[in-house]
Every structure is written in C-alpha cells, then in structure tokens.
Amino acid sequence: MRASWYDRQGPAADVLRLGELPDPRPGPGEVRVRVSVSGVNPGDTKKRRGWLGSAMPYPRVVPHSDAAGVVDAVGEGVDARRTGQRVWVYGAQSYRPFGTAAQYTVVPAGKAVPLPDHVGDDLGACLGIPGITAHRAVFGDGPVDGRTVLVHGVLGGVGSLAARLARWGGARVLGTVRRGTDLDRVDPDVVHHTVALDEEDPAAAIRALAPGGVHRIVEVSLSANADLDNAVLANGAVIAAYATEADRTGIPFWPLLFGNVTLRLLGSDDFPEQARRQAARDLTAAAAAGVLTAGPVARYALHDLARAHERVDAGGGVRVLVDLPRP
Numbered sequence: 001m002r003a004s005w006y007d008r009q010g011p012a013a014d015v016l017r018l019g020e021l022p023d024p025r026p027g028p029g030e031v032r033v034r035v036s037v038s039g040v041n042p043g044d045t046k047k048r049r050g051w052l053g054s055a056m057p058y059p060r061v062v063p064h065s066d067a068a069g070v071v072d073a074v075g076e077g078v079d080a081r082r083t084g085q086r087v088w089v090y091g092a093q094s095y096r097p098f099g100t101a102a103q104y105t106v107v108p109a110g111k112a113v114p115l116p117d118h119v120g121d122d123l124g125a126c127l128g129i130p131g132i133t134a135h136r137a138v139f140g141d142g143p144v145d146g147r148t149v150l151v152h153g154v155l156g157g158v159g160s161l162a163a164r165l166a167r168w169g170g171a172r173v174l175g176t177v178r179r180g181t182d183l184d185r186v187d188p189d190v191v192h193h194t195v196a197l198d199e200e201d202p203a204a205a206i207r208a209l210a211p212g213g214v215h216r217i218v219e220v221s222l223s224a225n226a227d228l229d230n231a232v233l234a235n236g237a238v239i240a241a242y243a244t245e246a247d248r249t250g251i252p253f254w255p256l257l258f259g260n261v262t263l264r265l266l267g268s269d270d271f272p273e274q275a276r277r278q279a280a281r282d283l284t285a286a287a288a289a290g291v292l293t294a295g296p297v298a299r300y301a302l303h304d305l306a307r308a309h310e311r312v313d314a315g316g317g318v319r320v321l322v323d324l325p326r327p
Helices: 042-049 127-137 157-168 182-184 202-209 221-231 253-256 274-286 304-316
Strands: 002-005 019-022 028-040 066-073 086-089 103-106 112-114 150-151 170-178 191-195 215-221 233-241 264-265 296-300 319-323
Touching: 002 028, 002 304, 019 304, 028 086, 028 157, 028 304, 042 304, 066 103, 112 274, 127 157, 127 215, 127 233, 127 274, 150 157, 157 170, 157 215, 157 274, 170 182, 170 202, 182 191, 191 264, 221 233, 296 304, 304 319
Parallel strands: 150 170, 150 215, 170 191, 215 233, 233 264, 296 319
Antiparallel strands: 002 019, 028 066, 028 103, 028 319, 066 086, 086 112
C-alpha cells in the first residue's frame, strides 16, 4: 500500500517519507479500512515534532488518527457483513503505530463508526479528534438544554463543532473570535451572538449578553482567557479546556473557588471509553441530521503531506484533509 510515515521526529519536510508498506491485516476484533480521506490535527503534528519532549513511541509511525473510508476486511469475531460499509474512523494512531496516512488502516471494530450514506467523507474525516473533543467539552458535565454556552475560538476545528453541538443540545450559544474582522465569518444560525476579543472590553460585552453568567465555557486558550472567563461565569459553571498557550497556566484561584467553578481538562487520547462511544453515537446522529459541517477545508494529496502538516501548524480555522489514492 501507499503510505507516509516517519521513523524520527523533526520538521515535516525533513522526516516524513512516502513509499510502499505491506498491506495490514486485521486481527481479532479489528477491521481494515480502505482510507478515502485522512484528517490532520494539531496533535498529529505535535507528535511528529516531539512536542513537550515526547519521544518516538514506536520505531515507525504512520501519522493521523482520523479518517473516512470503507471497511474492506474484518478480523476474527467481527460480523462479516461489515465488509463494504462506509465508516468514519477515530483513534487509529492513539497508542498505536499505524494511523490513517495510508491507503489502509486497521483499527478496533468499534473505532470504525458507520457513516450515513448522505454524509460526505470530508465531514466523516473531521469527526474524530475535533468532534469527540467538542462533544466532551459541551456534554461532559450533563445536558445543556436551556443553558448558555460560551465557545472561545468559535471558528476553529473544535470550536465550530462545539457550537453546533451546543445549539443542537438546546443551548444558547455565545462565541468569541480573535478579531473584529472575523465576525462576519460566524454563522448566525448557529451562534446567537459573537464577541471579538480585540474589542475594548470583551468581558463586559459577554456579560451584557448573559447578565446571569454563562454556564459552560469551551476553552481553547486557558492561559489567555482565565481572567475573562472568571468575569463572565455563573456560579457553579464549568470551564472545559482543551488547550492553553502557557505550559504552566495561572488561574484566578480564589474567585473561581468562591464561584464553585469546575475546571475540566480534556485530553482526547485519554477520554473514558464510555464517553468516546457516546460521542461517536451523538456525532453520527448530528451529522445525519445535517447539524454538522466540515467547514472550510484545505485539501492535499498524500505526496504533499509535509505541506499539509505545515498548514495545520499555521492555524487559521481551516480543516486540513489528505486524499488517499485508491489502491
């Protein structure tokens, strides 16, 4: 099969290789997926470059955890009728060496989730890391019906999905963007009101929209927003943070304590299995109902994988997808 891999960490252009690898075979309880589209996430590029001093977990890594494709072989104990089924894949390279930057990937059968016929591969390839993280951020502390949810970075991969899931769950959704020039990019049918963080007093603007405070915050930059979050929270609220800019992040401890605030930290590779299964069910249902979209997409061929990784690291709220050639 055609695949890309690295056997040492470093810059994408230096370490990513392209070539032929043996076709994998599914073991007991596994399925093999013929990959159509591979989704690239920041976590994939961080693993490749040795972020925070991480080492090579395996001698060779085929990157990426997310994909859409078709089951073309099953292992022992898996219903043979799954062969030919369209699926979206998550966790392919989570504690495993061989991900989805290849024509075939093998995953536990439960991580290949049936994809409704009318849902495109592009969206399917975006439902793994960003979708499950968004679901956990929104619903990890219970239903949001009738609640006010603030989504920071509402144009990002996780943020855009979180906003749509929160709206689907019955919440009043507020969002933030970095600059006022980004406001017209936010879908008003999803986000009730959006605040730009470069305005004079964004906390006051959010408080004016939610005088009683917000009940959930989906947080993309805890170190940058901790004081703002403290200023707009309702008593007993939840901050669900999946990223920060400072490795050692300070928080206004006593005000948050007196506000009975819960700080939930989200590491996508280590969510409880039950939470991942529930997220997969809900994401599939939301996608089938037309609630979710892939958003703006940047496409690359497998031989341009280094450029795809560089595009992810550049940021900008674009989902980066890699098209795999058919075998």
